[in-house]
Amino acid sequence: MKYHTLLFVVILSICDNAYGKIFDKCEFVRKLQTLGIPRDQLGTWTCIAKYESNFDTQAVNKQTWDYGILQISSLYWCSKSDSPGKGCHATCKQFLNDNIDDDVACARHVYDETKKMSGDGFSAWTTYNQHCRGDTSQWASNCL
Template sequence: MKAFIVLVALALAAPAFGRTLDRCSLAREMSDLGVPRDQLARWACIAEHESSYRTGVVGPENYNGSNDYGIFQINNYYWCQPANGRFSYNECALSCNALLTDDITNSVRCAQKILSQQGWSAWSTWHFCDGSLPSINDCF
């Protein structure tokens, strides 16, 4: 009986861990959200290197005490409001927990805002994604 209760508890908690996409599923979802197709290979590369395509990832604490959230590892000091009430500029006007859900809409919108303000180099993993990348066309 205890094993059954543990299994039920794990099954109910599983959605809290987020989901793992792959290169093509991310590209298709981002395309559906209106992201230009010529950016999709770069976004896929960033997601691969930042979170291994996982939506529920909270990165380890950074040097300044901040954390990074979600598939694109968006920083809570500048872009989202952490649940602990810590100061944030919250430029994307959303809770950091909104970046951890299976629905990547908030993550995509916030990442696009970061891109428009800071460029691709806002992501520390950008050096992996700068230059020629494999075509994303095979995903469509």
């Protein structure tokens, strides 16, 4: 009986990790904080997540093939196959679960590489210029 209970718990935990999640804005801000995002960037990252995915970890843009809460591009940053690859050495599918640690790590890499090329790392996200440029502190201020 103990074996069956243990097996059930293991299967349940595996299945639970396969599901996505829609974050609440403040929950997202707090998660970014725990992952070491600088305080002055919290609002911009939160704004980007809102306009890119509406905070949905399972978001997939079927026109651009961007994945996850921060819409990581399969063109440069993740592999659509089952083998990790491209700039973040990741599969795109891994950005569709409720654990956003790897999404944020990849997004920071995208930010750093884009900053080297253009001077503004956030310009890698199309929603940045239209919605998230300038003072975005209000996106995080009520959450801290």
